[in-house]
Amino acid sequence: MENKYDLIIIGGGPAGLTAGLYAGRARLKTLILEKLSCGGQILLTETVENYPGFPGGISSSDLMGNIEEQVMKLGVKILEEEVKQLEKAAVSWRIKTAQAQYDAKAVIVAVGSVPKTLGVEGEKLLMGKGVSYCATCDGPLYRNKTVAVVGGGDTAAEEALFLTRFAAKIFLVHRRSSLRATEILAQRLKENTKVSPVWNSVVKEISGQNKVEAIVIKDANTGKEEKLFCDGVFIYVGRSPDTGFLANLVNLDEHGHIITDTQMRTSQAGIFAAGDCRKKILRQVITACSDGAVAVHCAQQYLSKTQ
């Protein structure tokens, strides 16, 4: 009995915690399973300036700590366990972690999505110190500075265009000789005098003392290495959501993001998804929180119709 819940939320980032908040208020018997400690990817960012409600910005750890406290006050249980398996049980869903197993009438998957890294020297060390994966979040910090954007797809192109509003100069580093991005975006980048394309090149190293100072690039044809001085590096080489355990259960897109409708329903009745792990247009704390609230609302509707 103690391992049976109305709702289990997998993941304790902004989406999972907000789902916990709404589920707790709805008096659903709720469990949040988070493999590390709560907070999510946003903890890699020091200060959150674009979450509505904090005019001076707020540290990401304070913001997420606040939300976690808000959830715990409602009596929602949070366990630090990694979900290994999710499968259909007799009248519910069964979740297995390394430690135990749990049954839930409905499940909200909110496992987030990690930007792919280049895996080069200096990248990890300078993350949040000039290395960024989100121009919408960090662009305003680079007013009149020089930045490098790495990647050649639509996201890289859009974010590079966005950065032209702030930065004085933008190196666009791509391993091919032209962009994969939509032609109109590629055209606009070409026309923008702030943007210098660096074709056929891969990043070998990100260097700097305490903050990004330069990147070392290597020409794929000639093998020649070169140092480009810059204040920030924005990396757009894809994302990988941690949705492997769902592969044969719900529909995923080609990158592994969960496909839902506007009610956060996946292709399996009773399984909902919220936040960055969804296929969606904008990944921000505020959009993740909203997903969490909607997922609970629709999970409640589902429960009231099936229980």
Added chain:
Amino acid sequence: MENKYDLIIIGGGPAGLTAGLYAGRARLKTLILEKLSCGGQILLTETVENYPGFPGGISSSDLMGNIEEQVMKLGVKILEEEVKQLEKAAVSWRIKTAQAQYDAKAVIVAVGSVPKTLGVEGEKLLMGKGVSYCATCDGPLYRNKTVAVVGGGDTAAEEALFLTRFAAKIFLVHRRSSLRATEILAQRLKENTKVSPVWNSVVKEISGQNKVEAIVIKDANTGKEEKLFCDGVFIYVGRSPDTGFLANLVNLDEHGHIITDTQMRTSQAGIFAAGDCRKKILRQVITACSDGAVAVHCAQQYLSKTQ
């Protein structure tokens, strides 16, 4: 020149202000037009307990004041003018208020949506003091209390079911002799011993000193009046968004809510909608804020492709 903007946001509630926040950060030349003062419908609620980030809750005026301050710090202009007309101009959209006219390359409509009132004595006076239009928001205040739900559609049925998690007794007051709600919801209400249907009845008055104490109902067949003692009244007789000025411009649903896709695009390129005025499943501060962020992100994409 001074009346030309990249983006004009109509409405200064949670959706409009968050759009202002994201637009300001994106350095779009932005104007927010709000007919009253900023804040929106949420100002009718004293304390907001379900907005993530404030473990002790926050007064609605503080929350909205914070967001407005966050927007103004970015230099976004906010004017108190009511929009009378929105029409296509040569290369942009023209907005007319009683005072002036403005041109914008893109427009975000975030005018909100007002729950329809019963228009009976005591309703306005006791709003926020027992009279509520949102069980998701105010339900937790009625633990072990008696409430009345007014209405017979799906929303009334769902919210009445939701209230069974808190209240000890629920009068379901409907002017007809059966619910319009989906059969399965109607069935669950019927089976729930906490719910007492009050058929063929209309509310004539809501009474109480400083807080709701009772409602007076009138039987539509016999004309007989009766007093039902209760601590709260939840009213679900529809919503009316203030979208009349858009009627011949963008697609609206039968209630006047704006139909958008997940990118907040309306049926007119360049016009986006965000928040409660959209046709959507859940109307909360957090979902409105999220809409505002997404609308700006997609407006930016639109501008970068069309400018």
